[in-house]
Amino acid sequence: MKACEPLTISSESGYNLQTDESVPIAHAWNMIARDHKQVFGRKPLQTEVEPSIIIRYAQEGDSCPHWPEGYCLRFVAGSKGTVLHIIGRDELGIIYGLLHYSRFALGVEPFWFWAELLPPKRDTIVLPSQNVDSIPSKVRYRGWFVNDEVCLIGWKEDYPPTEQVWQPVFEALLRCGGNMVIPGTDLPRTGIHHKLAADMGLWITHHHAEPLGAEMFLRAFPGKQASYREHPELFEQLWQEAIERQKEEKIVWVLSFRGQGDKPFWEDDPSFNTPDKRGQLISYVVRKQYNMICEFVEQPVCCMAMYGEIAELYKQGHIEVPEGVIKIWADNGYGKMVSRRHGNLNYRVPALPEAQDGGKNGVYYHVTFHDLQASNHLTQFPSSASLIVEELTAAFTTGADEYLLVNSGNILPHVYTLDLVANLWTKGKVNTEEQLTDFIGRLYSSQLQEISQLYRDYSRCTIDYGPHKDDRAGEEFYHHPARQIMGYWLQGKESSDERLYWATGERPFPEQVRWFKEKAESAIPDWVELRERCLRIMKQLSEDECRRLYNQLLVQIELHLSGSRGLASLCSAYGLFLEKDYPRAFIQASHAVWSYRMGKEALSLAGTGRWEHFYRADWLTNLDNTISHADTVRRFLRLQGDSPDMFLWSKQYLMPETEKYIYLENTHRKPLPDDELARCLEKVLY
Known part of the structure; x- marks a missing residue:
């Protein structure tokens, strides 16, 4: 096959599929048809008369790679100009050849759907007449x-x-x-x-x-x-x-x-x-x-x-x-x-x-x-x-x-x-x-x-929880151990929790909780810095790219930051509980709730547009479950000192001195909701 002129592709370019009635190739062709329409604004023309692009199986003389799934692109001088032959050794060879064309000619990225990255619209695309031969994949x-x-x-x-x-x-x-x-x-x-x-x-x-x-x-x-x-x-x-x-x-x-x-x-x-x-x-x-x-x-x-x-x-x-x-x-x-x-x-x-x-x-x-x-x-x-x-x-x-x-x-x-x-x-x-x-x-x-x-x-920034290079924590570190800690705590157990030995080793439960607290607290500054840097960068991006960076990375940073904050606050609450400082423990447990909610809000923000409801089946990490556990902990803590009328802390810490000894209970008994009470107490106690 001799050298020829570059090939110009446009909305008028015709395609000719010279393959059998293969279901997999039909699926691949549908991808190419969609890609062509996205780039040129109209469906591709299928024709047997002077097509610009021919899709076919390998023949003698093509020098198509001989291994399974091999493909090649050959530019041939035709009577009306250059013709591109997309040639496959077998069915997957045809498919990979078509997808090579989609990527390097039409500009469609492999993860275009998941990155929300459409190819740019064009009037024409000029392809240099450079033949392509596939290479065998390292892995069969x-x-x-x-x-x-x-x-x-x-x-x-x-x-x-x-x-x-x-x-x-x-x-x-x-x-x-x-x-x-x-x-x-x-x-x-x-x-x-x-x-x-x-x-x-x-x-x-x-x-x-x-x-x-x-x-x-x-x-x-x-x-x-x-x-x-x-x-x-x-x-x-x-x-x-x-x-x-x-x-x-x-x-x-x-x-x-x-x-x-x-x-x-x-x-x-x-x-x-x-x-x-x-x-x-x-x-x-x-x-x-x-x-x-x-x-x-x-x-x-x-x-x-x-x-x-x-x-x-x-x-x-x-x-x-x-x-x-x-x-x-x-x-x-x-x-x-x-x-x-x-x-x-x-x-x-x-x-x-x-x-x-x-x-x-x-x-x-x-x-x-x-x-x-x-x-x-x-x-x-x-x-x-x-x-x-x-x-x-x-x-x-x-x-x-x-x-x-x-x-x-x-x-x-x-x-x-x-x-x-x-x-x-x-x-x-x-x-x-x-x-x-x-x-x-x-x-x-x-x-x-x-x-x-x-x-x-x-x-x-990820937490290194063990001695090995691969002992680094994903987001489940902030949730599964946290729920185990909360359940163990509220069940009144005091001996070491064997379920946590993989992380803390064998030590008393309060020491296990302290271990998680120190790990979580040490990670917070790095996640804060990374998040702030990401937000600054996003301000310099286009709207689409800003959204992409949020969905691809920032939402994950938010899950780590909110998780490490939530876990640290939860463990702090347990330490204060042991000291019988129930109001401050209640405040820390509230911070745990608020932090875990921030992670949930980050997922909700990511779950819009194409990704609406994508995270609603978060049943494995399960942020809702962690939030529920943390909310139960803070309600438990409020019961330790604010029960039975849920007004004692308001009277002790929030009511003016001139009022707390003379107020009439029959007119001043509305308990504050947990969130409001925690924020009010924090202003007084911290």
Whole structure:
């Protein structure tokens, strides 16, 4: 193909799809049609007569990359001018070729929907006639586990979520070069999530607690003992049904055997009381699942999660993995490739294949997590971007590069880190500074260095609650431990709370509370400074970019600041309670309520426009629950000194001396509301 003149694209440019009637390609074409209309103001013209752009499969002479999902762009001199050929080696190759055109010709960003970033309107676009060849991705199977997705679930009225919710998720994944997804967590099988993901060309994989994507045993057979030893035929029936249901689809089959509710199976079947017995059953079941798949699917792609107890048993030599099955190693939820913390147990066993471990390996990685302790659910990854890069590149070095599944949560709070990981699964290595500069430059038109510095400083502001580099707190740190503290306190318990040992170590409860107080107080100044800096920058941005920075970053800063203030005030209230200084304890508890409400208000402000109701299903961090707990604490404290008429503190601290001994109770008994009383008392007592 000889060199030719640049190609000018406009609203009049014609497209010609020379592909089969493929549902995934039709979805991709709909994206391109929408993008073309956004840029040029009208739908694209589809024509077979002198088109400007032809979409087709590879032919002899194209020199199209030969690997799966390969694509190329070729500029060809036609009778009426230059023609662009978008050429794919296979179905996903066509899709990725179209999306490359969308991004680099039409100017559509991968996260355009989630960043509310539309491409600029144009009259014409001039493309230099420079051919493009795709490069093979570092990771063969790469994608997202849309997990803990309560915001997506609650965003719209319909349940399970409809195409309106799922389409932007899967589109963003494809635009990031992803090809695999677990579309949600334990959603009703009547939902569209699985079918739509497949229809858009993605490989489907499964949660490790739902091997082969089968129905959970206790859901299918309520009342029966979930024991493979007792009911092998029932388990195999579920696996058989799952295989037959998905055998025509692109599936990365998950082989596994865990107990119901994502726990070790021997917790429900104590007869498996040795590692050898446990490993033998897991090995047998995995081999059985693998053989069943092979009866229906030629050369199936299978993987096995080396998660929790299974990784431990495997490394001890108790589990055999069928040849060719990808072994999946998981981080601890905080980005470090070690075993995760369970309650107070934190062994931090390395979670990567040994040097002598043959076969294929991959990684399950969290950029968002939910663990009822210190995880980040509504806010972005709390450690630095360099930790992600270090851990994943180290994993690739060990050979764990066949598969990368990223816990993507609710997408919106995690756009920056999802963009980072997409670069890693494509290129294999990333310079964090270059990626950050590129990311900010795509989303904003001014204040680029200042905004980049906000992102760098974000991880420096997060609370370091432990000795390890990855021991940094997300927003759940201010809520789950806080609610545990409040419940323990109001139940009248005084001994050490074992549920908090993971953070404080074994110490008396008042010392545990003091530990959280000191951590929270130490974080406040940095969050205040970061927030003020962000607000100053926002004043220099356009209205759209100001809104973008609020939704992408400031709302997360607000959650950290309000959370650290709320937790600090709550712990101060407990200390004053021990001193029996109930009025001041009441004031501090009120500050906790007010601070946590500020976090709720920040979410409400973010939940407008496109994101209306996006945060209404905040059921995991659950700010409403924390506010309710804190309000209960302050009402409890008021009962200690202001009961029964809720007027004693007003009389003691607020009433003029000339009135407090002569007032008539039958005319001066209106109790002040808690908020008003706390503010009035604060003026007198502080």
